[in-house]
Amino acid sequence: MTDKKVMRPQLWAPRSVEDTMAVYAEWAETYDQDVLARGYHTPDRIAAALKDHMKADTQILDFGCGTGIGAKALQRQGLTNLHGTDISAEMLEKAEACGIYDKIWLSQPGELSFGRGAYPVIVAAGVISLGAAPADLLGQLIAKLDTGNLLALSFNDPTLADNRYADALGTEVAKGRAEVVFREHGPHLDDVDMGSDIIILRRR
Ligand SMILES: C[S@@+](CC[C@H](N)C(=O)[O-])C[C@H]1O[C@@H](n2cnc3c(N)ncnc32)[C@H](O)[C@@H]1O
Structure with missing residues (x-):
């Protein structure tokens, strides 16, 4: 049984790349079961927001796709033209097994x-995040659009x-490299009453 409140108490803390990879290598086996038991809403909220800003057959890169939970959320919204990448081989193995990514x-x-321009839509759910990838990944991803x-x-x-x-x-917005076309705060993980902002940026 999942011990919700004490599970991974240090998840949202700064850590090295090596430690991040070790966290996800160890977590891959039970990640889906754990986050779904906790009430993980962010992938579904991203997918629901995104479908109103793109054509259904547009190519999407799920960056930091983890085990593929995001692919399932995108698929539920009819968005099925998906590629995925992640730095964790263990998480990726699960993503591959879900059979949704081309x-x-x-x-x-x-x-x-x-x-640059290889992907008209990039999704990064929970990736540019304390305890995952550093903030400068945001500018690197925008530069690829x-x-x-x-x-x-x-x-x-x-x-x-x-x-x-x-x-x-x-900084990205102030420099005129991107504009915010959608931003909304809502539920992220129910068991710890944590929220998240879903943000959709358009490259300028
Ligand atoms: C909280 S999980 C989110 C996974 C998936 N997007 C989801 O919503 O379930 C964070 C993911 O980001 C990946 N990650 C961390 N740093 C990364 C980086 N620098 N580049 C790409 N992926 C990274 C981790 O391996 C992990 O799979």
């Missing part, structure tokens, strides 16, 4: 091995409270 590959931390392309992401409450992430977003 293509899956292992990323190296901080290296984005696809060209062509004008008019979309990046849909989430910042959970601990991430919203960390100025580095808010500043990274503020």
